[in-house]
Every structure is written in C-alpha cells, then in structure tokens.
Amino acid sequence: xxxxxxxxxxxxxxxxxxxxxxxxxxxxxxxxxxxxxxxxxxxxxxxxxxxxxxxxxxxxxxxxxxxxxxxxxxxxxxxxxxxxxxxxxxxxxxxxxxxxxxxxxxxxxxxxxxxxxx
Numbered sequence: 550x551x552x553x554x555x556x557x558x559x560x561x562x563x564x565x566x567x568x569x570x571x572x573x574x575x576x577x578x579x580x581x582x583x584x585x586x587x588x589x590x591x592x593x594x595x596x597x598x599x600x601x602x603x604x605x606x607x608x609x610x611x612x613x614x615x616x617x618x619x620x621x622x623x624x625x626x627x628x629x630x631x632x633x634x635x636x637x638x639x640x641x642x643x644x645x646x647x648x649x650x651x652x653x654x655x656x657x658x659x660x661x662x663x664x665x666x667x
Contacts, residue, residue: 567622574617574626578605584631585611589630590645592638593623603627604638610647 582589585607594602596616601623603615617623627634635642 554664570618571622571625575629577615578632579625581605581613585609590642591627592631592635606645609646612646639667
C-alpha cells in the first residue's frame with residue numbers, strides 16, 4: 550500500500566511540474582505574440598529525449614523557437630497562450646514568415662560561395 554501512495558504522490562508532483570512548465574511557456578508565447586503583432590501561430594516538432602521545439606510565427610512575420618520538455622506541455626502552453634498550432638511548417642504558416650538580410654546572407658553563405666565546412 551505504501552508504494553502505491555508514493556507513486557500517486559509522485560504522479561501528482563509530475564502533473565504540478567508539467568503545469569508550471571506549461572504556464573512558463575505560455576507566458577513566453579504571449580510575450581512573443583505581444584512583441585510581434587499581437588498574435589502568434591506555431592508548429593511542434595520532436596527534437597529528441599522527449600523535448601519538443603515550438604516554432605512560433607508572430608503576426609508581423611517575425612519568428613522564433615522555444616523548447617518544451619514534452620509534447621503535452623507544449624500543447625497546454627499553446628492553449629493557455631491562445632497560439633494556434635499547425636500540423637506542418639509549410640503552406641500558409643511558412644508563407645507568413647518574414648526573413649531579413651541576416652537569414653538571406655546565412656542561407657546564401659551556406660549554399661553558394663560561403664566558407665567551407667571543413
């Protein structure tokens with residue numbers, strides 16, 4: 550009986566921890582949205598060891614990434630922050646991304662005439 554009670558308590562602690570992580574991520578998402586046109590959309594991608602990359606695109610086309618400890622925490626955070634999640638980072642979402650000179654120089658530098666990788 551004692552083991553079951555300890556396990557239940559550990560599960561409750563994990564739930565509380567996940568809720569805190571989701572709340573922190575939601576604050577970051579709201580701050581991002583507020584700084585970039587008042588809204589944001591996103592897409593989730595597994596990056597290993599249970600972690601999830603949250604790619605965000607603001608209403609003004611600026612973009613950024615956050616890392617969440619789990620898919621559940623990322624989805625809860627998006628829900629709390631009012632961020633619409635897309636299944637893929639293509640089509641309508643990709644079309645909203647605004648790139649600047651930095652991104653273009655990095656892309657061109659890597660592909661054409663940039664420094665070698667070796």
